Amino acid sequence: MARTALTREEVLDTAAALVKQHGPDALTMRKLAAELGTAVTSIYWHVGNRESLLDALVERTVDDLAAITPHGRTPAARIVSVARALRRELRERPHLVAMVHERGLTERMFLPAQRALVREVHAAGLRGARAAEVVRAVQFQVVGHVLVERNRERAPVQSPAEVDLWATETAGADPALARALAAPVDADRLFTTSVRALVDGLLAPRGEGAGSPD
Structure with missing residues (x-):
């Protein structure tokens, strides 16, 4: 019934x-x-109808990404927390995010996370172009990392695989490096390490006369 x-x-x-x-x-x-x-x-x-249903799912996806809340005791820690949350949300719903992109709403979807980053960058004492640079660098880092992860997951079985390619002689006589590069990638740890390094570098005081790289 x-x-x-x-x-x-x-x-x-x-x-x-x-x-x-x-x-x-x-x-x-x-x-x-x-x-x-x-x-x-x-x-x-x-x-x-179905198109109205898809539109509703897109709107809901946009709203879900607006719920990201920073956590941490310092601006740098809170920026990293926003990056991690954004990565997690994008990874959990790739098809829905693709639908958002196809409907031209990608910028609107990212806006809440960007605004959260802006608040933390301001709290760190940065303004203007430098603040914008941090916001965009973090967003690009998240999106780029997610795309690489997705490509690796969907790639055909590699032959030779990483475990076959890395040996002491191909790693500059560094056997520990060879073992590490032959091991499976810990994507969560790699992302956190890279985004922390990025944020620490971007928030660090610049010396007199320093500017953006060419």
Whole structure:
């Protein structure tokens, strides 16, 4: 028997789960209705047609990324926390983020995280062009890291693999380096290390006469 107590939020939750797992092409009104145990007409009643449903999922994704909250005792720590949270959100919903991009809402999606970064950069004493440089550098670091991770995950099996390529002689007579480069990448640790180094460098006082690199 078809269920009756259905809400718009439940429809969106189920639709988002389908997109996350299988991509937007797998989201049909008939499949969504089957997942919810209801009639297709009930789906239309709550969210309209499929395009309206996709628009609602995009808006929800944008709103979800607006909920990022900085944590930490210093501006640098809070900037790193925003970067980590943004990476996590982008990694958890690649198909939904792609839908946001396709609808021309990428800049709006990133705006809340950028504004959080601006507050922390101001708290660190930076203003103007230098503050903007930090905000953009952190955003680019996050997006670039996520793209590299996604490409590595979707790449075909490598032959030879890293474990086959790195030996003492190819690592400059540094066996510890060879072992480390042959081991699986700890993406979480690598991201945190790189973004901390980036932030520390960008927030460090510049010497007299120092400027942006050419």
